[in-house]
Amino acid sequence: MTTQTTWKGTFYDGRSLIPQAVSIFVEQTGLTFQLASGIHQHWPYAQIQQTQGRYSGEEVRLEHGTGLCETLVIPNANILLAIHEIGREEASHFHHPGTRRKRVYWTVAAALAALPIVYAIFTWGVPSLAGPITAAIPISWETKLGKFVQQEFTEEDEVCQDPKLNKTIESIMDRLLKPMNERSYQFQVTVVDSPMVNAMAAPGGYLIVFRGLLQDTDSPEELAGVLAHEIQHVMLRHGMRLIVQHVSMAFIIAALSGDASGMLSYGFQAAQTLQALSYSREAENQADEQGLALLQQAGINPEGMMSFFDKLGEDEEDSSPFRYFSTHPPTTERRDHLEDLESANSMHYREFSVGQDWEMTRDLCGTESGENE
Ligand SMILES: [Zn+2]
Incomplete structure (x- = not known):
């Protein structure tokens, strides 16, 4: 035989x-x-x-x-x-x-x-497996979900359409993304006309900046610092992980199998999760550190990232639920940590010019814009 x-x-x-x-x-x-x-x-x-x-x-x-x-x-x-x-x-x-x-x-x-991961969920539960589950979710699915999350956040508020502003933000993003050769995400920034001092990263590379935060920046370097931090939340899949930890089993099974049906309801669930919960201290530190590294690779002075932290530190008593960096660790601690990292690997930075006055540019969005002209 x-x-x-x-x-x-x-x-x-x-x-x-x-x-x-x-x-x-x-x-x-x-x-x-x-x-x-x-x-x-x-x-x-x-x-x-x-x-x-x-x-x-x-x-x-x-x-x-x-x-x-x-x-x-x-x-x-x-x-x-x-x-x-x-x-x-x-x-x-x-x-x-x-x-x-x-x-x-x-x-x-x-x-x-x-279904190895589903088996593992039943054995050990979702939270301890959020990392491996997140890693197993196809990028294409994450991107589709991110688009729905972005829509959830931008539906009610008006999206800023000023072409000059959008072009400026695009040029900052281009400069930040240039050193990242292997990227699985197409990043996109939406500016929402809302007074919230906030910015967030939906899964898949959809960044949302609220007008309140934009108008708090005093230089393109400061906005670049915020964007670098948010880009790293996407690259490290922090949002996706937070969502995996807090959503239903049906969502996870759909995500793992790449099933795109019913994405709309998941988009709502995911947006709620991102809005209501904050990242762990560890995740914030990671996004800070790698955000700083990204600024350095792009030749953008990280002083802007740090001065923006200073400003947030001054508002620390502000109890607005939408305040940026509302999570631990305290902003002063984070700022000091970044300063240590920067001075350990200090380099020469070119001044970042966007070709026009920053204060005018940042005010191109929303109700206050154009009134002082
Ligand atoms: Zn963050």
Whole structure:
């Protein structure tokens, strides 16, 4: 009897939970298969870890890589016999079905584990898994969600349409984004005509700046400091993570599977979460530190970021719920930390000119604009 060399299985890329049917060839050195995209995969036996398929009735689960690794699930456990037969010593770390033990309840677990992250949610709960779940959400889904969140915030208030203002903000964004070569997000800034002194980052790169904050800035460097901080919240997926921690299971399953239907209601839920909750101290520190690094890479003087912190510190008694940086840590502490970081790696900065008077530019939005001319 010849050994069966081709087996049917399902491939998961580790980033989404979208299954791909594959035909797996058992070869002497490893497993080979081709994805729908045409990409040819070869997994040497030494790089494969068998994480499931030791008990009767269980599917065989093979993982490749680290972290949220690539996975093959093979329903027919006899593939293990073929792997042993063909791979020999190289495949000796795979379980041999001849030594199977019977444990029926594992079949139930196996069915759940077909969706590995959902299984993990049931086992450990959502909060401790917010990181890996966020990492598994496809960027395309996050971007669609972000667009809906942005719409939730900009519907009632008027969006500032002044072309001069928008062009100026675009030029600041261009300068900030230039050093970031590999970017998964297309950033977009919307200025909302509202007196709130606030700015926020919706998932997927949709930044929202409220007029109140814009008018509080005294230089393009100050606005660049705020934008750099918000860009890093997006890059670090802080908003997405906060949303994952606080929304329903249905949302998470839809997000992981890339299911776009019903996005509108999720957009509302997500916007509410972003508005009502604040980031952790750790997340704010990260966005500060990496925001500072971004300013430095772009050659923009971080003094603007720090002077804006000073201004916020002065308003610290202001109890407005919309105050920017309303979260811990206190702004003075954050400012001191940034100053230390900056002086440790100080450099020469060119003055940032937007080609026109800043005070005039920042006032181009909203009811107060144009009145003093
Ligand atoms: Zn922040």
